[in-house]
Amino acid sequence: MIRLVLLGGPGSGKGTQADVLKEKYKAVKLSTGDLLRGEIRNDSELGKQAKSFMDKGELVPDSVMIGILDKITADFEAKKQGYILDGFPRTVPQAKALLEMLDKQGVTLSMALLIDVPEEELVRRLSSRWTCKDCSSTVGYPDGKPEGAVCRQCGGELYQRDDDKRETILNRMDVYKKNTQPLISFFEEKALLQQIDGLGTFEEISGRIIDLFNKKEIK
Numbered sequence: 062m063i064r065l066v067l068l069g070g071p072g073s074g075k076g077t078q079a080d081v082l083k084e085k086y087k088a089v090k091l092s093t094g095d096l097l098r099g100e101i102r103n104d105s106e107l108g109k110q111a112k113s114f115m116d117k118g119e120l121v122p123d124s125v126m127i128g129i130l131d132k133i134t135a136d137f138e139a140k141k142q143g144y145i146l147d148g149f150p151r152t153v154p155q156a157k158a159l160l161e162m163l164d165k166q167g168v169t170l171s172m173a174l175l176i177d178v179p180e181e182e183l184v185r186r187l188s189s190r191w192t193c194k195d196c197s198s199t200v201g202y203p204d205g206k207p208e209g210a211v212c213r214q215c216g217g218e219l220y221q222r223d224d225d226k227r228e229t230i231l232n233r234m235d236v237y238k239k240n241t242q243p244l245i246s247f248f249e250e251k252a253l254l255q256q257i258d259g260l261g262t263f264e265e266i267s268g269r270i271i272d273l274f275n276k277k278e279i280k
């Protein structure tokens with residue numbers, strides 16, 4: 062069974078690759094948001110604790126988050142259910158706590174997989190979106206908007222939303238790098254980091270991941 066941490070920048074396509082892996086390896090994709098909502102809905106002890114922080118507008122402490130993850134994954138271990146963590150851990154202390162948790166469960170992380178896409182390419186992908194002023198439909202121009210291009214739906218004028226502008230995306234990229242670089246180094250030190258080239262078609266990238274899993278005898 063796979064126990065995977067997936068790393069990659071915004072625009073790296075890791076979310077969609079996680080969906081492919083989920084199918085192929087019969088794994089569950091775990092996002093911390095969903096886990097929290099589930100516990101709160103079930104009104105569990107950990108759910109109540111999490112809610113008390115969220116109600117105050119505070120972040121849920123790592124210890125509570127790991128408690129929830131421990132409960133869910135222990136249940137998965139019993140059922141031999143693999144899982145993919147997307148969006149967790151976000152910090153080195155969280156990564157440390159995750160490895161300690163797995164250690165206590167007597168299992169090991171399959172790997173932390175980084176889908177590696179050069180920053181310039183991420184910026185190009187993320188800043189390619191244009192929106193119609195009239196009907197709000199969007200269009201992607203990864204190689205830049207051709208001069209005089211108009212909305213394909215209604216012929217309206219196209220503009221870039223602030224979120225899609227290059228400056229905004231460069232800022233997002235700085236935040237991502239600042240948070241993720243230490244995490245990458247941490248998993249590297251633990252010999253758990255694997256990287257694959259994230260350039261190419263969607264199928265090429267899935268193929269690379271599956272080849273890597275085969276090589277590591279991850280099923």
Ligand SMILES: [Zn+2]
Binds near residue numbers: 194197198212214215
């Ligand atoms: Zn339009």
